[in-house]
């Protein structure tokens with residue numbers, strides 16, 4: 001199978017790290033693919049009408065997207081159910097953590113597009129402020145309520161670590177570690193994993 005994307009995208013990194021954690025690193029071919037929000041990439045468009053990264057191409061030539069579905073596909077193929085257990089309470093706690101981390105990553109990417117991709121005379125400061133606040137509110141919730149769930153290596157923890165890595169990369173000025181010792185310590189431990197080191201951001 002192939003994963004199309006660029007590791008700079010937090011969503012792509014989430015999928016590559018998941019493949020590694022699921023023991024599939026030798027079965028996944030990474031196809032570096034760049035995107036711009038204002039242009040369509042024909043290679044992606046062939047597999048997905050949404051044409052965002054990541055997209056996974058199965059060995060049968062089918063497109064699987066978006067990142068949440070790709071991660072679940074990788075768990076399904078590998079049988080590594082520790083990453084997303086079947087047990088109801090755990091499963092939905094992890095899926096909610098995943099959704100929070102991905103929602104924060106969405107806000108961080110949108111903020112980046114507003115700051116860097118949108119022509120300067122068309123920028124919207126209120127939207128930037130709202131995306132920043134959404135991101136900071138999510139980080140506060142992660143600090144206050146998710147320490148126990150973050151203790152295990154699951155799709156939720158992977159998404160959280162990749163989202164934090166993206167904030168360091170694009171929004172370091174936010175100094176997100178200040179006042180969030182629990183989340184900082186989670187991130188410090190998680191980035192030491194071989195799966196994260198295998199897909200560095202730079």
Ligand SMILES: N[C@@H](CCC(=O)N[C@@H](CS)C(=O)NCC(=O)O)C(=O)O
Pocket residue numbers: 008009010011035036037038039051052053054066067068102109
């Ligand atoms: N919901 C999607 C979001 C993916 C996404 O936002 N990807 C960005 C890169 S980080 C992208 O492809 N942007 C190009 C575009 O907006 O056309 C997912 O989880 O895969």
